[in-house]
Amino acid sequence: MxxxxxxxxxxxxxxxxxxxxxxxxxxxxxxxxxxxxxxxxxxxxxxxxxxxxxxxxxxxxxxxxxxxxxxxxxxxxxxxxxxxxxxxxxxxxxxxxxxxxxxxxxxxxxxxxxxxxxxxxxxxxxxxxxxxxxxxxxxxxxxxxxxxxxxxxxxxxxxxxxxxxxxxxxxxxxxxxxxxxxxxxxxxxxxxxWEKMRGGHAGLEADEREALPGTVGRTHLVTRADGRTVGELESALGGHITVEGVKRGSKLLTPSPELELTLSDLVQIVGRRSAIIEAGREIGPETPAVPGLDTPLATSQVAVTEKATAGATIDRLEKRHPEFREDGVYITDVLRNDQHLPASAETVLQRGDVLTLVGARGGLNRLVAKIGAVVKNDxxxxxxxxxxxxxxxxxxxxxxxxxxxxxxxxxxxxxxxxxxxxxxxxxxxxxxxxxxxxxxxxxxxxxxxxxxxxxxxxxxxxxxxxxxxxxxxxxxxxxxxxxxxxxxxxxxxxxxxxxxxxxxxxxxxxxxxxxxxxxxxxxxxxxxxxxxxxxxxxxxxxxxxxxxxxxxxxxxxx
The missing domain is CATH 1.20.1530 (Na+/H+ antiporter like fold)
Known part of the structure; x- marks a missing residue:
């Protein structure tokens, strides 16, 4: 001693x-x-x-x-x-x-x-x-x-x-x-x-994880969507998917809403798995990954600073900002202090909450600028x-x-x-x-x-x-x-x-x-x-x- x-x-x-x-x-x-x-x-x-x-x-x-x-x-x-x-x-x-x-x-x-x-x-x-x-x-x-x-x-x-x-x-x-x-x-x-808050969708046990990720990207060969525009295709699927890339022959095309698809085009789409499953019926058969159409999904942590977001549910936030659906951006996690909250439609957001957003980089960046600030805690x-x-x-x-x-x-x-x-x-x-x-x-x-x-x-x-x-x-x-x-x-x-x-x-x-x-x-x-x-x-x-x-x-x- x-x-x-x-x-x-x-x-x-x-x-x-x-x-x-x-x-x-x-x-x-x-x-x-x-x-x-x-x-x-x-x-x-x-x-x-x-x-x-x-x-x-x-x-x-x-x-x-x-x-x-x-x-x-x-x-x-x-x-x-x-x-x-x-x-x-x-x-x-x-x-x-x-x-x-x-x-x-x-x-x-x-x-x-x-x-x-x-x-x-x-x-x-x-x-x-x-x-x-x-x-x-x-x-x-x-x-x-x-x-x-x-x-x-x-x-x-x-x-x-x-x-x-x-x-x-x-x-x-x-x-x-x-x-x-x-x-x-x-x-x-x-x-x-939780099921009530999620609109009837069952939650997971504490030791469970989704066997398949909720947000995915797929490539399809155009057979059924010949002559339809990108905008028409996205609307037909309820706005729950976004077209991120189109390859015609050896050329990569910019997927604007006015772009008309033709037979044998290769189309990359991103969205929730439930919507992606339906996409094959509208576009055509799914194909393996195609070089040039392998756009990665970006992830960003955003602190909620928008005044109107405070007190709003996730569902209300997504409806107020159509970019969520138009650009294929999804909220996958809500962090409040050091606690992770369920990212369900009924979860009420507060100023200072940190949202994990997943989606194609272009749409993600446009949305981040509207609802908050990228968390920079270097x-x-x-x-x-x-x-x-x-x-x-x-x-x-x-x-x-x-x-x-x-x-x-x-x-x-x-x-x-x-x-x-x-x-x-x-x-x-x-x-x-x-x-x-x-x-x-x-x-x-x-x-x-x-x-x-x-x-x-x-x-x-x-x-x-x-x-x-x-x-x-x-x-x-x-x-x-x-x-x-x-x-x-x-x-x-x-x-x-x-x-x-x-x-x-x-x-x-x-x-x-x-x-x-x-x-x-x-x-x-x-x-x-x-x-x-x-x-x-x-x-x-x-x-x-x-x-x-x-x-x-x-x-x-x-």
Whole structure:
């Protein structure tokens, strides 16, 4: 341990490596996850009085919370509308319940402010609350430096125990118990809802892939289409295919709508497989690939920036832009934050969504220019990101007094709001402020992991005394603070808000910001449908829950 005390960088990265190794341990559908594993390891090492400078913790927490806000910003503001109001209600239920229960436990059992904040963070399974609450405790003027250190240590210890029980509870409750309470088979219900959204077409299981690609190109020999123009042929097939090339003898012709086809022409067409199958009856027999008529299909990722697209379904978008059918361009994937949504006709698009478009290059380029901007995330714009974190840090220094209670966002809350605004502003016109998703995710994950490791090391000496004092209370709090808001949300969401059952289960996992829960839900559902509810509440709760830390600390500290 002497080596770890003398070399804090060694202690820090050992906590990360060992913690993520512990986090991989699995018991049934439950894994602790790297963050909880890191906190456990760092608490154990911290009991030997190994510590890291507090400035390291502050810097990495700022990186984490800004990246979190940046990634969630486009969807957060997109969800502030009338259609999402019913999901917003679930987030308010979560917010009121966890604050009320934490405050009630603090008063009933005479808990110190650190323990109460740790219970709130752990039971809500929201790691960001650890940072915002710890920072808020450091600003309480009535505490000595020793008390501040002690209470900040209590945050981490209470968080660890409550997180473990809260995590197990939310995973089992949403994935196993809720379907029974709703009297559904989650896999069947998800498939039925998806079929309804897709206009009656069946969806795939989670471990299934299409045996044949949906968008294809074929070459046909003209026998039946002799004398018909390209435009007439495309119209006869309902506009679901496009003619990309015509070869007459040794000449390659430009396939304009007015071009008249003649016997023995070779025609290359591109479209959905269902339409391509019918093409042979209109044109003639299919032939092997012909040199010169092997136009490849291009793929482009486009961020939705067109204002009219926000809130529109994919079906409505395709009808508003006839280029989809005229030029043979198809949406094959919808990426929202880091979640892939079904590219069905009824999927509602939001500003900042990234669409994967597939089609011939000419038509693809014309369409991209109308609906959005090609995603270019080759390198991080550190000018934009740096000023964003500066703005967030300055915002966090503002103190407002509500009566006798001093309220401040702190670095965490300030950087979260700055991240939301900067991420949203970037999504409106993605020609500046690049922050590649992989880079943002890496900074977010590493920032949180380093912050948690520093917190655990500092909290180590206070861990055992707190566990002896409140050992039985912490597991109870972790379970109760999950079951109460989740059960209320289940009743309100179904009886009053009429949310579809698979979406409601996903939304309740999202209001708890529980990635392990939604992972388990989608495994049981064998479908990504519950993600449609999860993404809305997850985004809103990611903003709201971190703010509960300073609120609880401010109220109890007063």
């Amino acid at each position: 002497g080596v770890l005390r003398d070399h804090p960088e060694l202690a820090l990265f050992f906590c990360l490596a060992a913690g993520y190794l512990v986090g991989k341990l699995r018991v049934g559908p439950i894994t602790l996850g790297g963050i909880c594993g890191t906190l456990i390891v760092s608490l154990l090492i911290g009991t030997r009085h190994v510590s890291v400078d507090d400035d390291v913790k502050t810097v990495f927490f700022a990186l984490f919370i800004f990246s979190l806000g940046y990634m969630a910003g486009p969807q957060f503001f997109a969800n502030l509308n009338r259609k999402s109001l019913r999901f917003f209600t679930l987030c308010l239920i979560e917010l009121v319940c966890v604050l009320g229960i934490a405050y009630g436990l603090a008063k009933a059992f005479d808990l110190d402010v650190g323990t109460a904040a740790g219970i709130l963070a752990g039971a809500a399974t929201e790691s960001a609350v650890v940072g915002t609450a710890t920072e808020a405790i450091g600003k309480l003027s009535d505490l000595t430096s020793e008390q501040i250190t002690q209470y900040q240590g209590h945050v981490a210890t209470a968080y660890t125990v409550c997180y473990l029980f809260g995590l197990i509870t939310i995973v089992l409750f949403t994935s196993q118990i809720m379907p029974m309470l709703l009297r559904i088979n989650l896999a069947d219900a998800s498939r039925e809802l 390198s991080t714009d550190f000018v934009y990101i740096g000023f964003g974190i500066v703005a967030g840090s300055l915002l966090g220094q503002i103190v407002v007094k509500l009566g006798d209670v001093p309220m401040s966002l702190g670095t965490g809350g300030g950087c979260l709001i700055a991240g939301l605004v900067f991420g949203w502003f970037r999504s409106r016109k993605q020609t500046f402020g690049a922050f590649p998703p992989q880079a943002a995710t890496t900074l977010k994950d590493m920032g949180l992991a380093v912050f948690i490791a520093c917190t655990g090391l500092a909290a180590g000496p206070q861990a055992w005394p707190l566990l002896k004092e409140y050992g039985a209370l912490l597991p109870f709090a972790g379970i109760a603070m999950v079951l109460v808001p989740a059960t209320i949300s289940l009743i309100v969401g179904r009886k009053l808000l009429k949310i579809e059952k698979p979406l409601l289960i996903g939304a309740i996992a999202g209001q708890q910001c529980s990635t392990p829960a939604i992972t388990s839900i989608t495994q049981v559902a064998q479908s990504s449908v519950p993600l449609l509810g999860y993404t809305i509440t997850y985004t809103l709760s990611n903003f709201l829950l971190p703010l509960t830390g300073p609120i609880l600390v401010g109220v109890l500290g007063a």
